[in-house]
Each structure stands twice: as C-alpha cells, then as structure tokens.
Amino acid sequence: xxxxxxxxxxxxxxxxxxxxxxxxxxxxxxxxxxxxxxxxxxxxxxxxxxxxxxxxxxxxxxxxxxxxxxxxxxxxxxxxxxxxxxxxxxxxxxxxxxxxxxxxxxxxxxxxxxxxxxxxxxxxxxxxxxxxxxxxxxxxxxxxxxxxxxxxxxxxxxxxxxxxxxxxxxxxxxxxxxxxxxxxxxxxxxxxxxxxxxxxxxxxxxxxxxxxxxxxxxxxxxxxxxxxxxxxxxxxxxxxxxxxxxxxxxxxxxxxxxxxxxxxxxxxxxxxxxxxxxxxxxxxxxxxxxxxxxxxxxxxxxxxxxxxxxxxxxxxxxxxx
Amino acid sequence: xxxxxxxxxxxxxxxxxxxxxxxxxxxxxxxxxxxxxxxxxxxxxxxxxxxxxxxxxxxxxxxxxxxxxxxxxxxxxxxxxxxxxxxxxxxxxxxxxxxxxxxxxxxxxxxxxxxxxxxxxxxxxxxxxxxxxxxxxxxxxxxxxxxxxxxxxxxxxxxxxxxxxxxxxxxxxxxxxxxxxxxxxxxxxxxxxxxxxxxxxxxxxxxxxxxxxxxxxxxxxxxxxxxxxxxxxxxxxxxxxxxxxxxxxxxxxxxxxxxxxxxxxxxxxxxxxxxxxxxxxxxxxxxxxxxxxxxxxxxxxxxxxxxxxxxxxxxxxxxxxxxxxxxxxxxx
Numbered sequence: 205x206x207x208x209x210x211x212x213x214x215x216x217x218x219x220x221x222x223x224x225x226x227x228x229x230x231x232x233x234x235x236x237x238x239x240x241x242x243x244x245x246x247x248x249x250x251x252x253x254x255x256x257x258x259x260x261x262x263x264x265x266x267x268x269x270x271x272x273x274x275x276x277x278x279x280x281x282x283x284x285x286x287x288x289x290x291x292x293x294x295x296x297x298x299x300x301x302x303x304x305x306x307x308x309x310x311x312x313x314x315x316x317x318x319x320x321x322x323x324x325x326x327x328x329x330x331x332x333x334x335x336x337x338x339x340x341x342x343x344x345x346x347x348x349x350x351x352x353x354x355x356x357x358x359x360x361x362x363x364x365x366x367x368x369x370x371x372x373x374x375x376x377x378x379x380x381x382x383x384x385x386x387x388x389x390x391x392x393x394x395x396x397x398x399x400x401x402x403x404x405x406x407x408x409x410x411x412x413x414x415x416x417x418x419x420x421x422x423x424x425x426x427x428x429x430x431x432x433x434x435x436x437x438x439x440x441x442x443x444x445x446x447x448x449x450x451x452x453x454x455x456x457x458x459x460x461x462x463x464x465x466x467x468x469x470x471x472x473x474x475x476x477x478x479x480x481x482x483x484x485x486x487x488x489x490x491x492x493x494x495x496x497x498x499x500x501x502x503x504x505x506x507x508x509x510x511x512x513x514x515x516x517x518x519x520x521x522x523x524x525x
Numbered sequence: 526x527x528x529x530x531x532x533x534x535x536x537x538x539x540x541x542x543x544x545x546x547x548x549x550x551x552x553x554x555x556x557x558x559x560x561x562x563x564x565x566x567x568x569x570x571x572x573x574x575x576x577x578x579x580x581x582x583x584x585x586x587x588x589x590x591x592x593x594x595x596x597x598x599x600x601x602x603x604x605x606x607x608x609x610x611x612x613x614x615x616x617x618x619x620x621x622x623x624x625x626x627x628x629x630x631x632x633x634x635x636x637x638x639x640x641x642x643x644x645x646x647x648x649x650x651x652x653x654x655x656x657x658x659x660x661x662x663x664x665x666x667x668x669x670x671x672x673x674x675x676x677x678x679x680x681x682x683x684x685x686x687x688x689x690x691x692x693x694x695x696x697x698x699x700x701x702x703x704x705x706x707x708x709x710x711x712x713x714x715x716x717x718x719x720x721x722x723x724x725x726x727x728x729x730x731x732x733x734x735x736x737x738x739x740x741x742x743x744x745x746x747x748x749x750x751x752x753x754x755x756x757x758x759x760x761x762x763x764x765x766x767x768x769x770x771x772x773x774x775x776x777x778x779x780x781x782x783x784x785x786x787x788x789x790x791x792x793x794x795x796x797x798x799x800x801x802x803x804x805x806x807x808x809x810x811x812x813x814x815x816x817x818x819x820x821x822x823x824x825x826x827x828x829x830x831x832x833x834x835x836x837x838x839x840x841x842x843x844x845x846x847x848x849x850x851x852x853x854x855x856x857x
Contacts, residue, residue: 415715
C-alpha cells in the first residue's frame with residue numbers, strides 16, 4: 205500500500221559521529237535508513253541519548269552529518285552550504301521541545317511570527333501582517349497576544365506559537381522534537397489535537413520524535429524505535445504496539461505503566477543501564493541487556509530486515525528465518 | 526474485614542501560602558489526607574497543584590521565609606507535629622519519616638561520596654561511629670541493588686537511575702514509618718523508571734513502610750498505590766481506591782484528566798482536552814477552583830467550595846453534581 209505513496213524524504217545510511225577528546229568517538233546516529241511518505245507521520249521513539257534528536261537536527265541541517273544522505277525533492281540536503289540550503293528551509297521546519305528556550309525572549313509574539321517572512325523576503329509589511337493573522341487563525345492564537353512577550357504566556361500557548369512559527373513559510377515537512385514533553389497532560393492533549401488538525405488541514409508530513417510511547421502511538425502512522433544510534437524496529441503503528449518483534453521494543457512497551465486496571469501488571473524489567481554510545485562494542489547494541497542474546501549477537505551487527513509486510517526488525521532472532 | 530489500622534499520617538485542613546514579590550500565592554487550600562499504616566497513597570496533580578508543598582509541609586521543610594503554613598494540623602502517629610520543637614523534628618526527619626526527591630543530581634551533595642552521605646543518616650540517628658555507619662551504608666546500597674564497594678564513589682560517577690537508587694537507600698536507611706517520594710522517576714527513562722518503581726514496590730512491602738507517592742504519572746500510581754487523591758489548584762477534588770478513581774472517576778477534573786491521556790492500548794480516539802488553561806495560583810477563583818474549566822459549572826460552584834460527597838465507603842468527590850447519598854451515583 206505504502207509503495208503507491210510518494211516518498212517525501214529519503215534518509216539513506218545517515219551517520220553522525222561526535223569525536224570526544226581523549227575518549228574516542230560517540231556514535232550518535234549510526235547508519236540509519238528509512239523513508240517518510242507524503243502526508244504520513246513517522247514516530248521516532250527511544251530513550252534519552254539514543255540519537256533521536258540528532259536525527260532531527262541532521263535532517264534540518266542544524267548539525268552536519270558524518271555520512272549518508274537526506275534526499276528531499278531529488279536534492280541531498282546533507283551538508284549543503286547556508287546559501288544552498290535557504291530555499292529548503294521553507295519546506296523543512298522544526299518544532300522544538302522547550303518553548304521557553306526556543307522563543308526569543310526579547311521579541312513579541314508578532315515579531316517572532318513575522319521573522320521568517322522577513323528573512324526569506326516574503327511580502328511587504330501589510331502582506332506580512334496578513335500572513336501572521338492567517339497563522340494565528342489556524343493555530344488559535346488570539347490577536348491580544350500579538351504584543352505580548354513569550355514569558356507572559358503559559359507553556360501550552362508558547363508551544364502553539366512555536367508551531368505557528370514553524371508553519372509560517374508553508375512547509376511540507378515538520379520535525380516535531382518532543383513537542384509535548386514539557387507540558388502537563390491536559391495541555392499536552394490540546395497540542396496533540398492541534399498537530400493532528402493541522403496535519404489534515406495543511407497536508408503536512410511529520411517526523412514526531414518523542415520518548416512517550418502513548419503519545420507516539422496516538423499521532424503516528426508508522427513508528428521507528430531507536431536504541432543507541434540504530435533503528436531496531438520500524439513498522440506500522442499498530443504492528444509495533446500489538447506485535448513488537450525486537451526484544452528491546454518488547455521491553456520498552458512493557459515498561460510503560462498503564463492505568464488500565466484490567467490489564468495484567470507483569471513487566472519485562474531490563475537489567476542495568478543504557479550503555480554509553482562512545483566506542484560501542486561490536487555486535488548488536490542491545491545484546492548486553494537482551495534476554496535472548498546468543499553468541500552471534502555479540503559478534504555481528506544485525507541488519508534492518510523485513511520480517512513481515514512493512515515490518516522491519518534488526519535482530520538475529522528474525523534474520524535466520 | 527480488616528481491623529482499623531492506625532493512621533501514620535493525618536492532615537487536617539492544611540493551608541499553605543507563599544509570600545512573594547508578586548503577592549500571596551495560595552499553594553494549598555484546606556486539604557485533608559489520611560494514610561494508614563503500610564498503605565501506599567498516590568497524590569496526583571499537574572504542575573503547580575500543590576503536591577510538593579504538601580510533602581514539604583509534612584516534613585516542615587517549606588522554604589523560609591516565603592512558605593507559610595497558615596492553617597491546619599498535621600498528625601504523625603497521632604502526635605501533633607506542630608507542637609514539637611525543631612530539635613525533635615530533626616530526630617523524626619530521615620529517621621521515622623523521610624523523603625525521596627525528584628532530582629537525585631541536586632538532592633545529593635556532589636563533594637561527598639555516597640557512602641559518607643548515607644552513613645551520616647546512621648551517625649545522626651543511631652549515634653554510630655564512622656566505621657560502623659559506613660558498613661551499614663554499604664549494606665543499604667546492596668539492598669537497592671548497588672555493589673557495596675561503590676560507597677567510595679561520588680554522585681557524578683553514577684548514572685541517573687543509580688543515583689535515584691542511592692536516594693532511596695538514604696530514604697530507607699532508618700526504616701521509616703512514612704516514606705514520601707516526590708516524582709522520583711520523572712527525570713528517568715521508562716525502562717529505568719520501571720526498575721525504580723519495582724524497587725520501591727518491593728522495599729515498601731518488605732519493610733511495611735507507608736508511602737506517599739507524589740507524581741503526575743497516573744500509571745505509576747496504578748502500579749504502586751492502593752488509594753489515590755487527586756489535587757487541583759491546591760485542593761483535593763477526589764479520593765478513593767485507585768480502582769474506583771481510575772475506572773470510575775466522578776469529579777469533572779479527574780474525568781477530564783483521564784480523557785486527555787493518550788492510551789497505550791485500545792482505540793486511538795481523538796483526545797479530549799480540558800478546556801481553558803491551568804489555574805493561576807496567584808489568582809484563584811472563589812468557590813470550586815475548577816469551575817472556569819468545568820463543563821458542568823453551576824452558579825453554586827462559583828460561590829462555595831463544594832463539600833466532599835461520599836460516593837462509596839472509600840470514594841469521595843468534592844463536587845455539587847452529586848448528592849450526599851452513599852452509593853447514589855449520578856452517571857454522566
């Protein structure tokens with residue numbers, strides 16, 4: 205089914221390594237590949253330090269990549285110069301996690317929302333006003349807030365401003381980097397609903413990065429699970445949540461504490477901590493904590509392979525079949 | 526069925542204010558709370574609802590001079606805490622009642638080894654010598670799943686999950702009757718959170734400690750606690766057994782809170798957000814604090830804070846929607 209859909213963004217063998225003085229190399233993103241189709245939302249989940257935000261930053265060019273390609277509209281976005289990149293900035297945007305630090309405290313909401321038009325030289329003063337009004341209409345920002353500064357708004361409203369700003373130049377693709385993690389649940393629901401409404405209204409494509417599995421499940425069409433710089437599983441949302449294949453995905457899902465009292469409360473408790481991504485040992489990254497680890501898991505890195513229709517797993521347990 | 530247990534903690538009509546440059550903030554407004562021996566109670570609410578202030582007033586650790594307890598009594602084992610002096614309070618704190626803090630990186634002292642920090646608890650409360658207390662500190666580390674030779678390490682040498690284990694070891698060192706855990710896993714990843722929750726569960730059962738679990742994560746409460754109180758803007762709006770409150774919520778705020786939660790199983794319906802924005806503690810309305818956001822708001826709600834209506838023997842909600850007939854529930 206997905207084959208018929210147009211591929212909007214193609215991520216090919218993307219790598220991002222950070223040299224650490226005197227310690228070696230931190231493998232933040234290590235050779236990941238996946239496609240994002242037009243109009244779909246891909247959820248990217250994983251624990252802190254697994255490299256999910258780095259993926260978002262590299263796609264946007266906020267960080268240079270060590271290797272690999274991000275192809276949008278037949279152009280490789282990776283490592284473009286500032287000037288070459290500018291036209292694509294309109295099409296590829298981001299909503300940041302923390303609306304406190306991502307909005308300039310010295311600018312009013314209106315200034316923040318008009319900045320993109322000024323940088324990209326879109327329209328004169330009146331036209332910009334009209335565009336800002338449109339942005340505020342679709343996101344539900346009252347005009348009374350135009351003259352306010354970010355600190356005068358509560359967290360939820362601030363995040364709405366962050367979303368409106370990302371929409372300014374009519375992008376087709378938005379990276380949402382933990383957009384609801386710093387919000388209370390009742391506000392979080394509003395932001396999620398807004399993101400879903402906008403996706404339908406403006407035909408947006410999202411890469412939704414989050415550590416909160418229930419939020420990702422709610423908003424995504426497909427989900428990629430990351431562990432220490434690698435994608436360990438990628439599948440349709442329902443497949444991931446109903447029949448996880450990778451032992452890490454299984455443990456991650458089982459660690460989500462549910463309020464449903466009718467469910468059984470047996471959990472798979474992973475031993476130990478997430479190991480460091482600096483100079484990782486050969487073999488599967490998850491092997492030291494895996495219940496099913498075999499000899500081969502400590503020697504060879506498993507490839508991401510199709511283990512069911514559209515269900516990709518990177519695990520030796522499935523590669524033999 | 527079960528014989529009446531003594532209340533380890535009883536809070537009556539507690540009110541707390543913060544006096545700041547911007548005026549007086551009413552952090553807690555006349556709340557009542559009871560925890561029985563060995564019971565695990567969850568205290569749930571969004572940021573700024575007064576959960577942490579409740580914990581701090583129990584331990585008498587409210588920030589001074591801003592935080593002032595203006596009303597109410599706190600009983601610990603039926604002893605009025607307000608009547609005892611600071612020196613006696615120090616003997617209770619960390620000994621018979623103790624606390625696990627949210628962020629172990631700030632609650633542990635970076636310039637002392639974890640062994641020194643845990644052993645201080647024994648030196649203060651059990652008058653132990655240095656050598657003996659260090660041995661006990663090592664034992665405590667083993668209880669929480671850390672090898673005892675790590676007593677010589679500093680907090681920065683531990684991972685986030687391990688640091689929180691150290692915090693738990695310190696909290697449980699003197700086998701307290703009441704343990705208050707204030708968002709102990711909020712800074713941690715889900716798989717590590719699960720380790721910590723399982724550890725607290727196991728130790729709480731083993732030592733029969735009463736637990737006050739403060740969190741915004743409803744999942745943690747259903748995992749650990751038997752009873753739960755829901756806080757909104759400094760007031761408790763509903764309490765009952767976890768099953769009653771989560772399966773059959775009655776207060777409009779609790780209903781809204783549960784509806785706005787994305788689910789990990791079942792249908793993916795559109796989330797129902799609570800209308801309006803979170804209450805501003807500097808400018809709280811008269812009457813029921815939730816009325817500006819409530820879909821069932823009535824005239825009466827704007828005037829007086831509703832009394833608790835007993836919906837069953839253990840389940841109560843502070844809302845005018847219900848009539849005071851035990852068992853007489855009004856369905857939505």
